[in-house]
Amino acid sequence: MRDPATLPPILRVFAYRQYALFMGGMTPNLVTLWMQRVGIGWLAWELTKSPTWLGIIAAADLAPVMFIAPIAGAYTDRTDPVRQQMWTQWFNAGLSLALTACAFTGVLNIWILFLLVLCHGSVHPFVSTSRHAIVPRTVPRAEFATAIALDSALFNGSRFVGPALAGLMIPLWGIESTFMVNAVTCLWFVLLLGFMRLEAPARPPRAGRRILSDVIESFAYVRAHIAIGPMFILLTVISILMRPVQDMLPGFAGAVFDSGAVGLAWLTSSMGVGAMVSAAWIATRGRLDGLTRIVLAGSGGLALATLGFVATGELWVAVIFGVLSGFTLNTVSTGTQALTQSALSDELRGRVMGLYTVIYRGTPAIGALGLGALAEVFGLRWVFAGAALGCLVALAWVLPRRRAITAAAEAERRVE
Numbered sequence: 001m002r003d004p005a006t007l008p009p010i011l012r013v014f015a016y017r018q019y020a021l022f023m024g025g026m027t028p029n030l031v032t033l034w035m036q037r038v039g040i041g042w043l044a045w046e047l048t049k050s051p052t053w054l055g056i057i058a059a060a061d062l063a064p065v066m067f068i069a070p071i072a073g074a075y076t077d078r079t080d081p082v083r084q085q086m087w088t089q090w091f092n093a094g095l096s097l098a099l100t101a102c103a104f105t106g107v108l109n110i111w112i113l114f115l116l117v118l119c120h121g122s123v124h125p126f127v128s129t130s131r132h133a134i135v136p137r138t139v140p141r142a143e144f145a146t147a148i149a150l151d152s153a154l155f156n157g158s159r160f161v162g163p164a165l166a167g168l169m170i171p172l173w174g175i176e177s178t179f180m181v182n183a184v185t186c187l188w189f190v191l192l193l194g195f196m197r198l199e200a201p202a203r204p205p206r207a208g209r210r211i212l213s214d215v216i217e218s219f220a221y222v223r224a225h226i227a228i229g230p231m232f233i234l235l236t237v238i239s240i241l242m243r244p245v246q247d248m249l250p251g252f253a254g255a256v257f258d259s260g261a262v263g264l265a266w267l268t269s270s271m272g273v274g275a276m277v278s279a280a281w282i283a284t285r286g287r288l289d290g291l292t293r294i295v296l297a298g299s300g301g302l303a304l305a306t307l308g309f310v311a312t313g314e315l316w317v318a319v320i321f322g323v324l325s326g327f328t329l330n331t332v333s334t335g336t337q338a339l340t341q342s343a344l345s346d347e348l349r350g351r352v353m354g355l356y357t358v359i360y361r362g363t364p365a366i367g368a369l370g371l372g373a374l375a376e377v378f379g380l381r382w383v384f385a386g387a388a389l390g391c392l393v394a395l396a397w398v399l400p401r402r403r404a405i406t407a408a409a410e411a412e413r414r415v416e
Contacts, residue, residue: 013147018196019138025192026131027154029089032182034162036096038268039170039178040117042261043103045250047110051380055372058247058365060114061121065128065362072125073354074214081130081137081350086193088127093186095120096179103176125357132353136341137198148338149283155275163272167265218351227292227408228352230401231336234299236359237394238332241387242302243364244371245309245325246271251380257315270319274326282334291335292406296399298331303391310381310388333360339409 014020044057076084099116102108131151139147169177222228246268253264278298282291305324312318340356341349367387375383398405 013139013143013150016139016143018198019135019147021192021196022134022138023151023154025189027158029182029185029189030155030158031162031165032178032185034158034268034272035166035169035178036099036182038163038166038265039175040099040113041247041250042170042264043108043175044110044113045254047113049254051248051251051255051372051375053110054248054251055244055368055370057110057114057117058244058368058372060118061124062247062361062365062368064118064121065125066358066365067362068122069125069129069354069357069362070215070218070351071354073129073218073351073357075126076129076133076350076354077214077348081133082193082196082198084126084130085134086190088123088130089186089189089193091123092120092127093183093190095123096183096186099179100176100183103174103179124361125354128357128361129350129354132337132341132356133350134198136349146283148341149279149285149334155279158272161272163265163268167262167269170261214351218348218355221348222352222355225408227405228340230398230405231292231295231339232355232359234296234394234398235332235336235356236363238299238302238329238391239360239363240367241371241390242306242325242329242367243360244367244387245306245384247364247368248372248375248380248384251375252318256313256380257318259315263315266315266319267322270322271326271329274323274328275330276326277323278327278330279334282331282338291339292402292409295332295335295339296395296402298328298335299391299395299398302328302332303388303395306384306388306391310384 014023040057040061041054044053047053095116099108099113102112102116135147135151166178169181222232249267250264253259253261253267257263257267259266302325305321305328309318309321309325312321337353337356340352371383371387
């Protein structure tokens with residue numbers, strides 16, 4: 001058998017059994033989760049024809065993270081993240097079966113859809129924080145950058161495969177088929193999680209200490225960190241102003257490009273392709289040196305790609321800019337995550353990554369609601385053109401700090 005040390009970084013991480021098991025369960029589940037998201041988005045558009053309702057449904061999925069993720073992160077730092085991931089997948093399987101039953105019987109309306117999506121959004125913080133805690137524990141620290149980037153590559157690869165499959169399945173078997181297959185892969189994920197064996201991380205005793213104290217400690221750590229603090233601020237602006245483009249894609253497909261569910265699948269998949277290429281590039285790169293500079297360049301590229309996306313009325317041109325948008329957005333998010341994960345100890349990992357989850361998944365709810373309501377008045381194109389300019393303003397604030405951020409991130413990494 002070939003020595004794993006001689007393999008390229010992108011293949012070497014799969015020589016670690018725990019990493020391979022986790023990714024083997026998570027990857028198909030992510031594919032079907034994106035299928036379900038496309039089904040939910042298109043169903044919301046079909047039921048209402050309203051960008052405002054698209055924003056509300058997106059907020060129902062995203063907003064709970066803002067309130068729950070910090071607590072979920074503190075909970076993850078106190079418990080076994082593998083068991084936590086197992087019970088969340090059982091819960092998600094039940095929600096997908098409920099969506100299937102309501103859609104199949106014809107009783108599903110926008111309010112029932114809203115409530116079921118809200119339930120999913122409420123459990124997701126526990127999915128995310130346990131995932132962020134598990135992945136770094138499945139490989140040695142030297143493999144962090146590759147393992148995290150591959151985790152992102154598989155996530156974003158699912159954004160390409162899932163919507164493409166949804167675009168094929170919905171016309172043939174209906175929207176409910178996207179919900180059913182997600183329930184099946186949730187159960188498959190639970191099965192593989194049962195085979196995982198990870199040692200519990202060394203943690204200081206927390207008897208008598210309240211979870212709220214742990215949450216406050218994580219906020220103080222991020223605020224004081226000269227690299228993580230500014231990067232989290234930039235990521236917050238991007239998440240509020242740029243991420244909601246993805247939630248508004250049903251509106252772009254229906255009202256701007258007049259291309260229906262097939263156009264929605266193309267647009268969603270294009271962003272997934274770009275994100276997958278970005279993550280694969282970072283994983284192949286296999287190191288953290290220069291990643292801060294790449295994150296800042298990606299932030300500017302994202303704003304420009306978004307301006308190009310909203311400036312065209314041609315679907316095929318929008319698909320090209322969608323690829324660029326997905327590439328730059330994933331470069332920012334994966335780069336920020338890799339730098340942050342490398343700087344953290346296991347004691348703080350769940351809580352700080354809980355804040356990352358608040359930013360990257362929770363704050364887009366603010367943008368989805370606000371930008372969706374503005375788009376009802378001014379149109380999708382003008383609203384997101386303004387959002388892209390706002391992203392450039394935030395980047396201009398961070399750029400003068402780039403040397404201090406880079407030096408602090410690299411110094412933190414060397415200490416490790």
